[in-house]
Amino acid sequence: MAKVLVIADIKQGELKGSTAELLSKAKAMGAETAVVAIGSNIESLIPGLVNAGSDTQYVADDPGLELFSAGPYASCVVDAAKQFDANLIWFGFSESGKAVAPRVAAQMDAACATDITDVTLQGDQIEVKRPAITNKVIQRVKVNTGQLVAVVRAGAFEATEGTTGTENVIKLSPPAPDLKAVIKEIVSEASGEIDLTDANVVISVGRGAKDQTGVDIVKDLANDLNAGFGSSRAMVDAGFMPHYKQVGQTGKIVAPALYMAIGISGSIQHLAGMKGSKVILAVNKDPEAPIFNVADYGIVGDLFEVVPILREEIKKVRTTG
């Protein structure tokens, strides 16, 4: 039987949706499931980890783990993976996951695959699929080591309702601090904001917004819909949006139920970050903008005119049902 260790995605003390998605997939594959939770003051998350579908919970709870540090986090994962004898070790798609997964693979002499969208098991043979070359091809990859460390693309798997596990908490010894890479500060710009990779609706703003006034118009729409608020690279480079809000190959990869690209022309790098969205709405005044080639619904128009109308119409629909 496959043994899947899922690394709990904990951000600012909260358990993110990817953890349940990965555990649901593991259960659906008939695997034995465990989760490793790393942080400080995280005992309250244990019931959520059980409810998400884990049968064993490895918990590294220590004040020294409050701030993310790739070295000590990797030590915790390797410790749990060895105790559980995991053959599949899954990270959610996050910057911390991408930083830790290759370290774990190197330490365990296991294969490593990032940004996977599917995984299959036939006997002991593990195979994954993953996009490459800016989503222009899909690679089918065969694992030869029997053990795979993988980072799973956001939205690749769905959390299944009714998936639950059993409580079996195993405490991990705190790892030694990394004295050569000392975290001095984390400026959590996203505090209290909706996580782009976790949001059901994501609205991104692009060059068409021109300046802060345009950004604020689109942000109002995001607030109305309780949506994650993202950006194209152009608006980040222009200083109107922070780096961590950038959607695209070089930023966040998102797969919400609804993605609204507002004033975004649609470079291949941006498309690589949002093409997995279930429904795409684009608003752009250039009828030839590449974004319309992937959008389910396209409005040709100036966002300064269209977005306020969009807000009103959505309010009407929601009020009248």
Next chain:
Amino acid sequence: MKILTTVKKVVDVELNIHVENGAIVEKGLQYVMNAWDENAVESSVQLKEKNGAETTLVSIGGGDNTDIIRKGYAMGIENGIHIDDPSLVKADSFAYARVLQKVYEKGNYDLVIAGKQAQDTDNGQTGIILAEYLGLPCVSNVIAIEVMDDKHIKVSRLGDTGTETVELALPAVVTVDVTINEPRLPQMRGIMMAKKKAINVMDLAALGLSPDEVGGAAPKSEIVEFIAPESRKGGQKFEGEAAQITAQVVALLANEAKVI
């Protein structure tokens, strides 16, 4: 300070990629320096200009990497190494990291700067695995590097919720994001000088590695086939009076797509 920058020759992603019979069609492909590696080169040159450093780039591949090494020279890198060996054609991240480990050990560097991923594989593993093989501290997804003293640098990285600041003891490895800088365009004088500079070409044997040590017949994973992704087709596009078409689209989002 001695800085080693890793540079990969990759397919130009701006051009169309076609897949036939499980493989990428080579015809029509063009190759360029990996975009993230251009940022790594720019970072190295900026550190040299600001703090003084000896800069070296290394490119791994079975084939002609001369053009991207000369581009690095034209941008201001002083020394270039090409690890050229036919057994590296199918090298994976672990193999690249093993080769880079040997290059590093021969050069006694203080800092390795790599792009955070390569645009052909989008893996984002090699720099981090290299640090593990070398037992060095590593920070990935870096957007700023500042030299503190001979033994320490301070870097900023894009984390999950914002910007993380980390002090790193040297020697160390960092992988950089494209937002760290704007790579300079090589000037004519630099391009002309770059043409005359020698490139240190080595094979695996010169590094003391056998083909089996870099994956060889038993890589940890291997690509079985390439598949063309399902193309996402454009749907309905509405042009006309803003109030009317926007109301139409909102009705479709509510009743057809059922997402609002």
